Amino acid sequence: MMSEERNEIVLFDVETTIPWKKGQGYSLLEFGAILVCPQRLLELHSYSTLIKPVDLSSITISSVRCNGINKDSVASSPTFGEVADVVYDILHGRVWAGHNIVKFDCVRIHEAFAEIGRPAPEPKGIIDTLTLLTERFGRRAGNMKMATLATYFGLGAQTHRSLDDVRMNLEVVKYCATVLFLESSLPNIFTTSRLVSPNSTSRSHGERDLNMASSALMFENNLEVSPLNKAEAAVLHTGDCNRVEPDPFDMGSLIDQIEAEPKQLDAMNEIDPQYSPVVSANADANEGCSGYAGMLDPDEVSVPSIRASFVPSYWGQKIELLHKDVLLQLCCAKLRVRFGVSTKFIDSAGRPRLSIVVDSPSSLCRVLDVCDHLAQRLYVDSGSSSVWRPVVIRKNGFLNFSTIRLNIPTLSNGSNGSSSIYATEIYQKDTSETIQRLVFDKFDVTQLDSLFVPGVFVDAFFSLDVYDYQHLAGIRLVAKKLIISCS
Numbered sequence: 001m002m003s004e005e006r007n008e009i010v011l012f013d014v015e016t017t018i019p020w021k022k023g024q025g026y027s028l029l030e031f032g033a034i035l036v037c038p039q040r041l042l043e044l045h046s047y048s049t050l051i052k053p054v055d056l057s058s059i060t061i062s063s064v065r066c067n068g069i070n071k072d073s074v075a076s077s078p079t080f081g082e083v084a085d086v087v088y089d090i091l092h093g094r095v096w097a098g099h100n101i102v103k104f105d106c107v108r109i110h111e112a113f114a115e116i117g118r119p120a121p122e123p124k125g126i127i128d129t130l131t132l133l134t135e136r137f138g139r140r141a142g143n144m145k146m147a148t149l150a151t152y153f154g155l156g157a158q159t160h161r162s163l164d165d166v167r168m169n170l171e172v173v174k175y176c177a178t179v180l181f182l183e184s185s186l187p188n189i190f191t192t193s194r195l196v197s198p199n200s201t202s203r204s205h206g207e208r209d210l211n212m213a214s215s216a217l218m219f220e221n222n223l224e225v226s227p228l229n230k231a232e233a234a235v236l237h238t239g240d241c242n243r244v245e246p247d248p249f250d251m252g253s254l255i256d257q258i259e260a261e262p263k264q265l266d267a268m269n270e271i272d273p274q275y276s277p278v279v280s281a282n283a284d285a286n287e288g289c290s291g292y293a294g295m296l297d298p299d300e301v302s303v304p305s306i307r308a309s310f311v312p313s314y315w316g317q318k319i320e321l322l323h324k325d326v327l328l329q330l331c332c333a334k335l336r337v338r339f340g341v342s343t344k345f346i347d348s349a350g351r352p353r354l355s356i357v358v359d360s361p362s363s364l365c366r367v368l369d370v371c372d373h374l375a376q377r378l379y380v381d382s383g384s385s386s387v388w389r390p391v392v393i394r395k396n397g398f399l400n401f402s403t404i405r406l407n408i409p410t411l412s413n414g415s416n417g418s419s420s421i422y423a424t425e426i427y428q429k430d431t432s433e434t435i436q437r438l439v440f441d442k443f444d445v446t447q448l449d450s451l452f453v454p455g456v457f458v459d460a461f462f463s464l465d466v467y468d469y470q471h472l473a474g475i476r477l478v479a480k481k482l483i484i485s486c487s
Contacts, residue, residue, distance in 0.1 A: 006093045006124070008035040008044060011166040013098055014105050015067040017058040022343060022352060027053035028080055028112050029069045032162025033090050034170070036097075041174060047090060048163040050077035065387060066471040067160040081116045088113075092121035099146045099169050100130040129173055137176045139317045142310070142382040143468070146172065151383040158385065160471070295331040295461050296323065298363040306367070308374035308466075310382070319378055319466040321371050321475075328371070331461045332364050334485070338403055341448045352445060354408040354422075356452045357393075358460070365392050365402050368464075371475060375466050379473055386473035391464075406460055406479045410443065426451070427483040429459075435483060451484055459483040 012033035016026040032048035052074045053059065064070045080087075091109070098105055106126070113120035134144050141152035150158055150168050153175045158168060305324045310317045321328045335358040343352035360368070368391050376388045393403045409423040420443040428451070429435045440447055452458070461481040467473060 007038065008094055009038050009097050009127070010035055010090060010094045011097045011169055012091065012101070012105065013162040013165045013169070014108050015069060015160065015162055016108055017053060017063045018060065018066060020060050020062065024058070025111065026108055027055065027058045028108060029053065029059070029063075029067065029074060030162045031083070031087055032164075032166055034163070034166050035090070035094075036170060038095075041170065043167070043170070046163060047086065049083050049086075050074050051080050051083065052077040054079070062472075080112050084113065084116060084118060088118075088121045091123070093124055095125045095127065096123040097127040097129060097169075098166065100128065102126060102128045102131070129169060133173075133176055136180060139310075139312065143317050143384065145384065145468075147385050148383040149176075294326065295329045297331055297333075298361070298367045301328075301330075301367045303367065303370050306370050306374065308371070308378045310378065319375050321375060321464050321466065327463075329461070329463045329480075330364070330367065331459070332361070333459045334457045335359060335361075335460050337452050337454055337456050337458060338401075340452045340454055341408075341445055343445055354410065354445065354448065355405050356408070356458075357403050357405050358458065360392055360402045360404045362402075364404070368392050368404065368475070371464060375475060376473075379468065384468055384473060386468050386471050389472060389474035391475040391477065404477055406462060406477050406482070408448070408479055408482075422448075424479045425481040427481070428486060429483050430486050457485040459485070 010033050012031065014028055014032075015030040016028055019025060028051045030048065030050050033046070034043050035045040036042065037044055050069065050073060056071050056075075059069070059071050059074070087109075096106065106123075110120045130144055133149070142148045146165065146169060147158040149172045150156060153172065155168060155171055155175075158165060301323060306328065307322050308319050309322060311320045337356055337358050339357035342355050342357070372391050379386070379388065391404060393405070395401050395403070410420045411423045422440060422443075426438045426440075426448075427435050428438055438451075459482070460479060462477045462479045465476045465478050467476055
């Protein structure tokens with residue numbers, strides 16, 4: 001029964017299936033929660049249960065790879081409708097806490113209750129530790145994944161099981177709070193050289209040392225990118241040891257500072273949670289392929305000049321691929337379309353993720369293979385446990401060929417987001433080499449189907465976007481401009 005005054009914090013986590021076809025949603029596979037005393041951060045009660053989805057076929061190989069929960073694991077487990085009362089009682093009227101729960105776990109809970117026709121529990125407040133620790137703790141541990149933070153503090157490997165993950169979450173919060181408490185108490189002892197991950201210390205392989213050291217220096221020399229680092233910089237450089245710092249252990253103050261996620265984040269992720277194109281302001285307008293400043297033909301790329309580096313982002317940090325210290329973006333002429341427009345997957349707004357598959361020449365494969373290697377190695381060094389997917393797809397057999405997938409992002413059009421437009425500029429080139437931009441009056445995939453037919457050639461201008469999303473990582477090639485040849 002629900003008590004009249006529910007002062008406990010409930011840390012919870014859900015494990016789900018991974019949608020693999022258009023229109024398919026997530027299905028809960030596990031729910032785990034612990035009740036925590038906010039004054040002492042002690043676990044008071046725990047609950048976890050496996051959940052049998054309505055459609056067992058939704059548990060795919062990708063889903064099992066993420067959390068280890070297979071069809072046999074949940075075959076005799078209760079459905080969500082059978083545990084809904086318990087889940088509701090645990091969550092309703094309490095402060096919710098968890099890592100990335102605003103964007104994922106909270107949404108899945110509301111969806112699950114909607115599917116059984118019941119009102120969802122409502123929180124007294126929400127503490128998303130991903131947002132909180134990004135703002136307060138900064139990027140000293142690397143990226144802000146729970147697995148990375150746990151590795152930083154020596155808490156072991158993340159299991160991606162609900163109850164284990166919420167307990168690890170609580171320990172990570174305790175450790176971060178302790179570090180912040182010590183830093184605020186002894187500001188002259190903690191210097192910027194101690195704010196980088198211990199993983200960035202010297203290693204046996206020289207080139208590896210150089211890459212990790214460069215990313216570590218990036219964090220030390222760019223303190224202004226983080227609200228936390230601004231405060232640290234003020235303490236370190238002014239020597240003001242007498243100012244009053246907020247108590248990192250005061251959970252009440254953390255609840256008071258809860259805010260809705262910035263709308264700009266939704267705008268950034270409107271296309272795809274993995275999509276975050278960046279155009280370098282330092283690109284030489286005369287460099288690279290004509291048409292888009294700063295974009296290089298593969299033959300113009302000096303492979304030894306490619307490097308991967310962590311840079312700040314809203315979620316903590318991301319990897320950028322650079323060429324001579326400028327963001328690497330590529331252009332390649334006469335790429336043969338092998339497979340037309342794919343709508344197999346959907347984005348967070350329910351729109352199809354559009355892409356085409358084109359043959360990749362050896363010169364482009366050479367550049368992308370190097371980028372793949374550098375980005376993957378940096379992810380491994382940062383502690384990421386995601387499965388890396390190579391950017392070049394190779395087919396071996398009677399016919400040997402290599403392909404790449406060019407993504408055509410979409411954007412909401414209009415104030416209510418009811419319609420969409422293509423974010424990629426699409427042009428058509430006739431036999432006289434005259435290029436004309438195509439204007440689409442509506443979002444209609446069939447229009448693109450008639451253009452990107454197998455066998456036609458396209459000139460592609462694209463960015464390399466390194467993503468790490470739902471336990472999968474790799475490089476997405478995001479088309480900025482596509483020119484279809486009619487000849």
